[in-house]
Amino acid sequence: MSSERIFVGWETSFCQDLPATLERVYEEKMNAVIAPLFHPRFKRDDALISDARDGPQTRSDLVLDSRGWTSSVVGNISKWIRPDAQCPRARLASEKAFKQEVAWATHLSVPAVLLPTPTPRCANYARLVNQSATQAQYLQFWVRVPLTTRSRESVSLAEDDTEDLPSPWEAWNTLRTMCQYHPKVSVALEITADLPSNEELQRWLGEPVRAVLIPTDVFLTNRKGYPTLSQRHQRFFLDLFKYNIQYYLTGRPRHGGGKFLPYVQYLHFLYSKRPGMDSKSLFEAPYLDYLQAPLQPLMDNLESQTYETFEQDNFKYDQYEKAIVKALAATPEDKESVVMVVGAGRGPLVRCALRAAVTANRKTRMYAVEKNPNAVITLRNLKISEKWDNVKIIASDMRHWAAHEKADIMVSELLGSFGDNELSPECLDGAQAFLKEDGVSIPCKYTSFMAPIMSSKLWNDVKALDGLKHFETPYVVRLHNIYSIAPSQPCFVFEHPKFDIPRIDNRRFLEMTFTAEESAVVHGFAGYFDSVLYEDVTLSIHPPTHSDGMFSWFPIYFPLREPVSVAKGEEMHVSFWRMVSSTKVWYEWSMTTRDGRAATTLHNPNGRSYWIGL
Amino acid sequence: MSSERIFVGWETSFCQDLPATLERVYEEKMNAVIAPLFHPRFKRDDALISDARDGPQTRSDLVLDSRGWTSSVVGNISKWIRPDAQCPRARLASEKAFKQEVAWATHLSVPAVLLPTPTPRCANYARLVNQSATQAQYLQFWVRVPLTTRSRESVSLAEDDTEDLPSPWEAWNTLRTMCQYHPKVSVALEITADLPSNEELQRWLGEPVRAVLIPTDVFLTNRKGYPTLSQRHQRFFLDLFKYNIQYYLTGRPRHGGGKFLPYVQYLHFLYSKRPGMDSKSLFEAPYLDYLQAPLQPLMDNLESQTYETFEQDNFKYDQYEKAIVKALAATPEDKESVVMVVGAGRGPLVRCALRAAVTANRKTRMYAVEKNPNAVITLRNLKISEKWDNVKIIASDMRHWAAHEKADIMVSELLGSFGDNELSPECLDGAQAFLKEDGVSIPCKYTSFMAPIMSSKLWNDVKALDGLKHFETPYVVRLHNIYSIAPSQPCFVFEHPKFDIPRIDNRRFLEMTFTAEESAVVHGFAGYFDSVLYEDVTLSIHPPTHSDGMFSWFPIYFPLREPVSVAKGEEMHVSFWRMVSSTKVWYEWSMTTRDGRAATTLHNPNGRSYWIGL
Numbered sequence A, B: 001m002s003s004e005r006i007f008v009g010w011e012t013s014f015c016q017d018l019p020a021t022l023e024r025v026y027e028e029k030m031n032a033v034i035a036p037l038f039h040p041r042f043k044r045d046d047a048l049i050s051d052a053r054d055g056p057q058t059r060s061d062l063v064l065d066s067r068g069w070t071s072s073v074v075g076n077i078s079k080w081i082r083p084d085a086q087c088p089r090a091r092l093a094s095e096k097a098f099k100q101e102v103a104w105a106t107h108l109s110v111p112a113v114l115l116p117t118p119t120p121r122c123a124n125y126a127r128l129v130n131q132s133a134t135q136a137q138y139l140q141f142w143v144r145v146p147l148t149t150r151s152r153e154s155v156s157l158a159e160d161d162t163e164d165l166p167s168p169w170e171a172w173n174t175l176r177t178m179c180q181y182h183p184k185v186s187v188a189l190e191i192t193a194d195l196p197s198n199e200e201l202q203r204w205l206g207e208p209v210r211a212v213l214i215p216t217d218v219f220l221t222n223r224k225g226y227p228t229l230s231q232r233h234q235r236f237f238l239d240l241f242k243y244n245i246q247y248y249l250t251g252r253p254r255h256g257g258g259k260f261l262p263y264v265q266y267l268h269f270l271y272s273k274r275p276g277m278d279s280k281s282l283f284e285a286p287y288l289d290y291l292q293a294p295l296q297p298l299m300d301n302l303e304s305q306t307y308e309t310f311e312q313d314n315f316k317y318d319q320y321e322k323a324i325v326k327a328l329a330a331t332p333e334d335k336e337s338v339v340m341v342v343g344a345g346r347g348p349l350v351r352c353a354l355r356a357a358v359t360a361n362r363k364t365r366m367y368a369v370e371k372n373p374n375a376v377i378t379l380r381n382l383k384i385s386e387k388w389d390n391v392k393i394i395a396s397d398m399r400h401w402a403a404h405e406k407a408d409i410m411v412s413e414l415l416g417s418f419g420d421n422e423l424s425p426e427c428l429d430g431a432q433a434f435l436k437e438d439g440v441s442i443p444c445k446y447t448s449f450m451a452p453i454m455s456s457k458l459w460n461d462v463k464a465l466d467g468l469k470h471f472e473t474p475y476v477v478r479l480h481n482i483y484s485i486a487p488s489q490p491c492f493v494f495e496h497p498k499f500d501i502p503r504i505d506n507r508r509f510l511e512m513t514f515t516a517e518e519s520a521v522v523h524g525f526a527g528y529f530d531s532v533l534y535e536d537v538t539l540s541i542h543p544p545t546h547s548d549g550m551f552s553w554f555p556i557y558f559p560l561r562e563p564v565s566v567a568k569g570e571e572m573h574v575s576f577w578r579m580v581s582s583t584k585v586w587y588e589w590s591m592t593t594r595d596g597r598a599a600t601t602l603h604n605p606n607g608r609s610y611w612i613g614l
Helices: A018-027 A065-070 A088-108 A123-135 A168-178 A198-204 A231-240 A260-271 A279-288 A303-313 A315-331 A348-360 A374-387 A424-433 A456-466 B018-027 B067-074 B089-110 B125-135 B168-178 B196-203 B231-240 B261-272 B278-286 B304-311 B314-329 B348-360 B373-385 B424-434 B456-465
Strands: A006-013 A032-037 A074-076 A112-115 A140-146 A185-190 A209-215 A247-248 A336-342 A363-370 A391-395 A407-411 A434-441 A445-454 A489-496 A510-517 A520-534 A537-540 A556-566 A571-580 A584-593 B008-009 B032-036 B074-076 B112-115 B140-146 B185-190 B209-215 B246-250 B336-342 B361-368 B389-393 B409-411 B433-440 B445-452 B489-495 B508-513 B519-535 B537-540 B556-566 B571-580 B582-593
Touching: A018 A032, A018 A065, A032 A065, A032 A247, A065 A074, A065 A088, A065 B304, A065 B489, A074 A088, A074 B537, A088 A112, A088 A123, A088 B168, A112 A209, A123 A140, A123 A168, A123 A185, A140 A209, A168 A185, A168 A198, A168 A315, A168 A556, A168 B445, A168 B582, A198 A231, A231 A260, A231 A424, A247 A260, A260 B433, A279 B125, A303 B508, A315 A407, A315 A434, A315 A520, A315 A537, A336 A348, A336 A424, A348 A363, A348 A407, A348 A520, A363 A374, A374 B089, A424 A434, A434 A445, A434 A520, A445 A510, A445 A571, A456 A537, A489 A510, A556 A584, B008 B261, B008 B489, B018 B032, B018 B067, B018 B409, B032 B067, B032 B209, B032 B246, B067 B074, B074 B089, B074 B508, B112 B209, B125 B140, B125 B168, B125 B185, B140 B168, B168 B185, B168 B196, B168 B389, B231 B261, B246 B261, B304 B373, B314 B348, B314 B433, B314 B489, B314 B537, B336 B348, B336 B424, B348 B361, B361 B373, B361 B456, B373 B389, B424 B433, B433 B519, B445 B508, B445 B571, B456 B519, B456 B556, B456 B571, B489 B508, B556 B582
Parallel strands: A006 A032, A006 A247, A032 A074, A074 A112, A112 A140, A140 A185, A185 A209, A209 A247, A336 A363, A336 A407, A363 A391, A407 A434, B008 B032, B008 B246, B032 B074, B074 B112, B112 B140, B140 B185, B185 B209, B209 B246, B336 B361, B336 B409, B361 B389, B409 B433
Antiparallel strands: A445 A489, A445 A520, A510 A571, A520 A537, A520 A556, A571 A584, B445 B489, B445 B519, B508 B571, B519 B537, B519 B556, B571 B582
C-alpha cells in the first residue's frame, strides 16, 4: 500500500474562515484539515433545528465546492457531546447534536468525521455510532484513540475521573464490539509522548487505523532547532507507513517560527527512510489483505496466465534444482536414473531436472506426467522446440497412470498455502505406486503451522460475502493489517514415500494451546507451511523461516464466525481436523478459552461449506 | 462511450505463424487478430485428446506471453463444428471439439472466442454455448451474425439450404433466448454489401454488439482507387461508433496493393467524422446504461453534491426565469406579488424569481420553503451574503406549513424522470392550501410518456442485482444500448392548482396499445416526461421534444421479469397503474400481446418491491 507520498493534514479545534484555513494548510504543503462542523462554543439546546431561529447555525456549504469538501476536509464532531451523560437532558441534547452534525457532514460529502474518544461505558455512544454508520453510504467514522490514557490532548466522554480508566484500546474494543466491527468505524490513533509496550504498539497494526493524530508537543527538538521524533516513535512510524493512513498534526507549532512546514517536512523525510520495495513486495502490493478462494487444482485446470506467474519464482526452482542435484549425486556415477515429474504443468520442473542432470553429471530418463490437456499441448511443443529427447510426456492423472517402469526420483510441486490443502498427500500416495522401494520423493516432508490472529479487516471482508458458507471457508491472502496474538505452532505433518505403512491414513487431528501475548480479539487463524525438498534444501512460507524472495504462496486464513475476545495471558485451545472421504478432503475447526468462558461453534462440519474434491 | 480511437483488427481463417501474423497486424496499424485456435484442416476424431497421440494438437501457448494473448488475440472456433448435425457421431465429435477449443481459449486467457453463425434450429449449439458461458469466468462469446442472409462470407451451421432461413436476427434471437440473454454471449455483426431496412439496422443498436466484422469486398472504390463505403453504410457506422465496439476486417485486401492500411485509415477517417461531444454528452458519458435507484426526495435529504450538480443546469433555470417573468408580467404593474418557492433547496429558484422580478419590473415578497435542515443552513447564509432582504426562509415541509398569507405565484421543481414519480402531485396538493384562488403554479402541467424497449444490457444488469425486488423497481438510467420497439405514447397527466375538484385523486390507470415496428424482445419500458411551466414555456425529456442541452433528468426504465418476444406488427397491450395509500405511492405494470399469446405477471403488486414514501 506504500505510495510515493504520505497524506498530511492539520487538526484544528477552531476555524472561523475555512477557505482561509485551507489556504494556509496548502501553503504549508499539507493536504487537508480536520475542522469542527459547528462552532465549538455554540452548545445548542433542544430547539436545535428550530424554525424560529433565523440565523444560520453554521457556515454555508457554499464556502467550498463539493470537490473541496470531499478531498480536503474531515469534520470534527463537537467535543462537548456526551451521549452517555447521566442527566437525561444532556443526553438527549447530545444525541440530537450528534445526529445533526453527522447529517451535516453527510450533506457536505466530507470523507469522514472524527469522533471523540470513547470510555469503557459507552453503550449509548456506540448505539449512535452504529446507527449512523449503518445509515451512511460513504461517510467514514474515525474514533479518536490515544496510545496511552494520560495524553494531554485526549478528550474523554466520561464524567468520571480518568485515573480509573483501562487502556484506551479496551475502550475502543468495547465500542467496536458493540458496533459488530462495523467496517465504516475505524481508528484515528493519537500519538502520545510516552509510548506503551512494543506488544501494544504491534497490536494497533491489526486494527483498522485510518488516521494518525500527532500533537506537535510529541516532537523533540534536534540540535538545529528542528522537530524530530524519539527513536521508538520513529520505529513505530516506519511500521505505520506500511498501511494506507492519513497523518494529521494537532496543536500549535512549537518549532520553526510558528510554521507547520518543518513538521510536514520531517514526516516526509521519515517516510523516505522506509525500506524500499523489492520485486516480491511489488508483486504482492495489489494482493495485501485481498481474499482469494483457494485453488481446486484437481477439479479445475490451471490457466496459462497462472502457470506463467508461478514459473517466474526463481528462488523456488533454484531450490528444486539444488535438491535434484543432491539426489542425483547420491546415486552411483554410472547409473541411469528414472526421474518422474508428476504434475509437470508447462514444464518448469522438467527444466530443473534437465539442468540438474547436467550439473550432477548423471544420465537420466525422464517422464513428465500431467493431467491438464492444455498444459500437455505446451509440453509436447516444448519437447520439439527444446529437444527434450529423453523426456516422455504422459497425459494422465498421476493417481491412475499405469506406468511401465518405476522412478528413482519423483519430483512434484503440489503444495498449497497450508501444505496439504491442495491434496499433495493423496496425489503422492497414488503416484508412489510407480516409485521404487528405495526411491526418493522431492519434497519428502511438509509441515503446516498456525497462529490465532486479530484482523477486523479480513473478518469484515468475509462477512461482506454474506452467508455461513463464507465463514467456513479458508482464504488464500497476503496477510497485512493483522496482529498475531500468539506465536505460531506446528500443525499437521506429512512424509513421502510411506512404503512401510499398511494403510495410509491422511486424516489428522490436533489440539493446540496458545497464550495471548496481549488482550485482543481472535478473528480467525493464519496458516503457513514449511517443506523439506531433500536433506537440507527447504521451502518455507512460515514467517520465522520464510524463503527469501519466494512469492508463489500467500498464507491461508481460517475465519471464525464470531470473533472471541481474549485477555492478556489467557489460553486459547484450538482444535483442527483434516477429514477425508472417498470424494473429498476438508478441514473442521473450533476454539475454546480456558474454563470454557467462550467456545465457538464447530466450523464446517462434514465439509458442508468447503471441501477439496478428489 | 466514444473514445479517441477505434479498435481495429483482422480476422484470418488461417494462421500458421501467430507472432508473424501479429507483426503484420501491428505494421498495418491494427490492434489484434481473430485467429483459429486449432488448424482449420485438423478435423479431429473422437480420440481428440488421446494419450496415444504424441505430437501437439496446436501451437504452444508459449508463442506469446499471456499479455499478448489477453490483449491481441480473439480465438476463432472451428467452422466445421456442427453441434446440431443429424449424424450422432458428427454431433458428438463437434461437441467434443467445441469444448476442447473453449477450454484452450480459457487456458490462453484470450478475451473472447468468435462462434459460427447459428441457424434457427440450434438447440444443441445453444446448450453448448450456455454451458460454456456459465462456466467461463472471463471469456466472452461473440456470435457471428451477418446483417442479411445471403452474405458471401457467412458460414452456416445448418445442413439445409440457406434459401429457407429466416432473417439472421431471428436465429440470433433464438440462440440468446435459449441462453436466457446470457451477458457473456454477444454479437459479432458481419456487415454485408446489401443492407437491410433502416428499422432492422436500428434494432441492432439495442443488441449487445461487441464486434463488427467488415469483409473487404463490402468496400467500394473511390476515384483515387482507395476503399470507401456507401452512404448508407457510412450512416450505420456513425451509429455504431456510439458504442464500445471492436472492428475487424475480414478477407484479403482488394485495394492499395495488398495492404490493409487503406481500410484501417478509412475507418479512422470515418470515425473522425462522428459528431463531437457537447457538454451534455460529456456529462452523460459515465452514466450511459448505468442503473440508478430513483431518489426518495421526501424521505431522504439531498446532499450538497447533488444540489451542486443540478444547480448547473442553466437551460432549466433559464426556462423557470422566463416562466416567472411571464407570470409576473401578467399581474398589474403596481401590485406586489407574493412569490413562494416550495422546495427551495439551496436557492436556485429563489435567484430565478429575484432576477425575474427585476426583468418584469414588479415588486415581490418572497418565501423560500425547504424541509431539508442542511439546505436551510445554506439558504440562511445566502440571505445574509446575497442580501435577500425580501425573502423569508421557512424551514418546513410544504405539506404542513401553516402560512400566514397566500401566494400569487408558487414555483417548484419537484418532477422526477417520470414526471409524478417524486410525488410532485402530493406535495403541490398540500402546498396549494397557501396558494390564492387565482394563483399560478409553475409548473402547471406535466405528462409522462412510455415506450416498450429492447435492451438485454439493461435487463441483465437488473438480473445481476438478484431477486424479484429488483425486477419490480424502476431505474433512472441514461438509455443508450436500446431499441425502441414502438413510438412512445402519453401516459399520466397532472395539472396544478386543482381548486375545482372536491377530493383530489392522484391515482391513475391507463392501458396503452403499441404496435411493434420490427420483431423484437420487450425487456421493459422507457419512461419520460414533458412539463408546461407557464403558457408556452416548457421543459421536456421526451425524445421528440427534448429540451436542448438540459441534463437534470435521465429517462426511467421499468423492467419486465421475463422478456417477451413480439413479431413485427404485433400489438402490445401495456397496463400501468399509479397507486396511492396514506403512507406511500407506487406503480404496478403488466403487458399482454394480442389474443393473450403472452402475458406477463403483474409487477409490484401492493408496492411490495418498490414504493415512494409520503
